[in-house]
Amino acid sequence: MSLADSDRELVVEELGRDPTPAEAALFENLWSEHCAYRSSRPLLSAFDSEGEQVVVGPGDDAAVVALPAHGDGDGDGNEDGSEESDQYITMGIESHNHPSYVDPFDGAATGVGGIVRDTLSMGAYPIALTDSLYFGEFDREHSRYLFEGVVEGISHYGNCIGVPTVGGSVDFHPDYEGNPLVNVACVGLLSADDLVTAVAQQPGNKLVLVGNGTGRDGLGGASFASEDLAEDAETEDRPAVQVGDPYTEKLLIEANEELVAENLLESARDLGAAGLGGASSEMVAKGRLGAHIELERVHQREPNMNALEILLAESQERMCYEVEPGNVDRVREIAEKYDLGCSVIGEVTEENYVCTFEGETVVDVDAYFLGEGAPMNDLETESPPEPETDLPDADLEAAFDAVVGSPSTASKRWVYRQYDHEVGVRTSVGPGDDAALIAIRESDTGLAISAGAAPNWTSADPENGAKAVALENATNLAAKGATPLAAVDCLNGGNPEKPEVYGGFSGIVDGLAEMCSTLSVPVVGGNVSLYNDSVSGPIPPTPTLAMVGTKAGYEAPPLEATPEGELLLVGQRDEFALGGSEYLAQFGGTDRFPALPDEPAAFVETLADIADADGTLAVHDVSHGGLAVALAEMVSSNAGLAVSLSTADPRGALFNEAAGRVLIQTTDSEAVREAFDGVAPVVSLGRGTDDGTLSIEFTDDTASTLAADADTIRELRSIIETELE
Template sequence: MTEHLGREPTQAETALFENLWSEHCAYRSSRPLLGAFETDGENVIVPPGDDAGVVAIPSSDGSEDTYIAMGIESHNHPSYVDPFDGAATGVGGIVRDILSMGAYPIALTDSLYFGPFEDEHPRYLFEGVVEGISHYGNSIGVPTVAGSVAFHDEYEGNPLVNVACVGVTDADRLVTAEAQQAGNKLVLVGRETGRDGMGGASFASEDLAEDAETEDRPAVQVGDPYSEKLLIECNEQLLDEDLVESARDLGAAGLGGASSELVAKGNLGAEIELSKVHQREPGMNGTEILLSESQERMVYEIEPENVDRVGEIAERYDLQASVIGETTDDGIYHCTFEGETVVEADAEFLGEGAPMNDLEYVQPDQPECDLPEFDLETAFEAVVGSPNTASKRWVYRQYDHEVQVRTATPPGDDAALLAIREAEQGLAISAGADPNWTSAAPYEGARAVGLENATNIAAKGATPLAAVDCLNGGNPEKPDVYGNFKAIVDGLADGCRDVDVPVIGGNVSLYNDSVEGPIPPTPTLTMIGTKDGYDAPSMTLSGEGTVVLVGGTDDEPALGGSELLARLGGSDRFPALPESSGELIETIAAVADFESTLATHDVSHGGLAVTLAEMVTHDAGADVTVESPLAAFDEQPGQVVVETTDPVAVRDAFDGIAPVRKLGEATADGTLSIEAGDASLAVDATEVSELRAVIEDEL
């Protein structure tokens, strides 16, 4: 840096480079790996590199396409230090990423990972995070419709909070974070700038210290969802009046990050006077103004003749707007404070000059087979009653998932389904990962995460369209940790490629490490898919059809990464994945939309036993047979239980693509009966509900 500048950096430059060249902003350890992802496709409009990716839903009648914007981010360290504000501001930040693309936010997903549910501190974090997400999302009127919750010993000292947002726009309203022309004004719109969130980007690029909850509190932003709601509506009017040339959310590294990246992308520079920024606290210096991560703020590139109108609109929504500078054609990012230069550096060097890390890595070990002895009934109670597979109703009942009146299939199903009336299509959304899988077998488990999310979408009759990922790992300077991280990158890339899904955006969060050790490598995925209409088969049995299992392979059951082994101990190889995943997903989606299909539910966490338990109601049960107790807990991805009145049609659809196995018949007595080799069990819907209520019972 000093060599490039030709002088010693100023205090503000040192702090700006520290933040922009941090792992959180520059992806110094992960960027060399991210080329593994397929990011292009015929429907991709904006690939990775902007605030969010954008994909088109083609119109069926030849009219203008509808665009879907997708983004995802992590707020892991802030959520450990302050679970409520850390999670809440994560929601606010990802929503603004969608706004900056010219899109209106229509849905949120949250994928949450904590230490053992049985322990007090993880439960405290869990409750605070869910409260923060619900408070912010409900207040701004964006429904949280999908996600996941997982508990694992290795998140004890470092939880993960991964939040994604989906928005809708079109070609006329699409905006990017690429400055367009020299001489345009830079206008900061939103709340006042304060000292909260100082150094947030660098804080997110370090291991959590033992005293993080007290010492790092100033690095956590404090959000105001009511200001965010006003900003959403203000942004809409700015777009309606075609006033925005480019835009960027103020997130990591605050104004310095947003404005320098905006002009660098357009091969331009900027002249900024920091004292013109509207401030909440007196006496702030230039460095504080530059790097504050105060929330609910966006920077817009505006043509000079439109500046007054932007100010009028901001005032209408009780927001402040400050003209802080303008774009230049010299490529220099120049900031002054009270007339004195505090930053003068090449904009592209600020954004792209960080040296990449060439780190050593060790390939993950393959697990050995060490299966525990168990009886069917004990294993069923342990797995179905696990917090990982238990009902998450306690979580999603706190979210307003019906606001905006788009939600056709609500949380609690394989995937949510939203009505995209602009395109007369349904949009399916699935989100999550399984740390049991990626802890046991990082590459295979991450590849399975791609297939699992695609299966969730297909089970609702939709065809996968695009995805965004949040790649979470520990300290990359440790060769074994970096080896695990590299494996999940390669595995998730291959898993998405298997089902022909481009990854159009994402986030990387490393240094998720604490005195308790590193987290499991965790590749969270949020995937969308489309279908004609807004109807989807139920995940609960009707009691009137034949129950069949479709998909998977003919391999013997394998329990690597299963909830059974997490509960009872042991290890095993990871289950084999289907060879023709793309055809499999297409066929599952087609069969889900058969008139003869009464119910569908994918087989994943906990295996077939949990899937069937979740399908049983007080009015409908099932009488099924599997070859062995192991088969009841095999979590091989790419399998779906289908209740159908025409099993022959299902078998014909999958001919030459994947196995179809008859499990038995649905019943009207609300009892689940399983025959597994020489073992058997029978439980009614009430017993199942009691087992699955462990989270609600404890909170």
């Protein structure tokens, strides 16, 4: 770790002296890209983070959003929806990209642990996780090694702490070969009375550290996450990766719940990036206060630790609490009840952030300057070139097999069957559907959750691809009958010092912000991960979005078709644009990105209503892989689909990935047409059958038929299971 010369000059000017070694290391970590957002913060003002439902927006450990009232919590509901809800949810998302490359199991596992503790620090109980994962090409041995290790780490940690992993996404793309992405989101539940923030409240209150002992793992993790991955990162950067202990985290979850219930906490912050130094200084800085911390008081699990190690180690399963002096003994009792370490390490003060070690002052700085003083970067951007149209003419049947059987579009059952997605008995719709649906019985509310991105889309067109990502997530929610409520984002990019990389990153920020604003979905928090660059080159700009929506009750239409009912395609078609498609990923070529719909907000709102209509039998979003994949996913051994497509371009019709489209199977097609009149076009594609076969007839110039039975489709879509087992 070393403080950049230009930053050192600013620190010396502020302090009036050279920084101590501990101060220099603290500034180096807290002023890193990972903590200070030096390259991205100038762009983030594009996001609209406000709304009457937003209780706590960006800047805390997690966002807090009020749930709309759908009932009185007794399961009956109120038809007029007039009752006010006192139920809040928390939303948070974080990346653990570099650690997951160096050590896929521990890197991914501690990513789960960190986002769960962000949830705890707001006074909430974690109720759901999503994971959005991005790897190099599936047929490469190293990609599979990372993939298997990451999934094992997530499943181990999530299953052990008893928080269900209910959704997410997995994508494979050659540009992630040297730098995979692991983005994890968590939703928590709390009542209005239990809200805690990270803003220190009062001088004289004690700072109490609860949880695991502090070791030397994770030293310099924040600065490590702010650099390109070196060729020898898997060996040289191993000490920067934290080691998780989910069983201690489970105890910490229950202890935190008890501390909140007894109203013992004034503020809280989990120990993540920059360890104790980051958590404690940020807490008091938010209250424009200071602190005096005696580092030797920190309970440790390794001998002879020095001040810098105690201050910056990112050992897991630790929380820093602000506690009134009269409540300290009770906090200690609860910690001991759960067999957790507990140290009173100092107190909140009115002046500087001061840390001493064995009587010697090692840190004495203004906490606000430490947290907010980092200068922002003024970087050049270069817009991506306009794509030319260069389309391959692949055989239709071969293209269908390749796209439906691609690891990126195929079933992710191998992944999610390793996760306990039903623990907590709230999961109504689990992984494998367009969105998960969680029962919030306290307010008779169904909470739908969708998460993911589309690297093919944002590689082809960063800004419009990001718009499509936002619209697709909203469509996923609406397909379950939910109205979008709020979102958090994890913005992943390469080295921002490269103009073309920063141009792509700027594009995904603008695109995501614009579409979320159009949909009236506030982006209430998030995470930025830059310098995802390696010897293999930069990653695609990747705007992972985790969005939630709500509905009355916990029932939702299925994704799979039924033997009866008419099949309708709703949404604008742009058959002659294959940019960003899996078809081009499989066969090469370039094309423009499909046009976005004219009325996306009205489309989503109408879809949410129609999804719960009496005549609706099944609903499925059309996105990755286009219509071919969406139709294949609806077919089962119990029901098939007989489809007729009127098109002069079968490949464009089957494989274009225009966003804002949905398949609806219904017994009342007229009601669907009336609902979408003036909002989106509605086309009849065919009907359900009882033979378990997908049959697609092309009626224009080609006059051909494409057919596949459920067993063939299942075999195509099970490539990940087949190859890994």
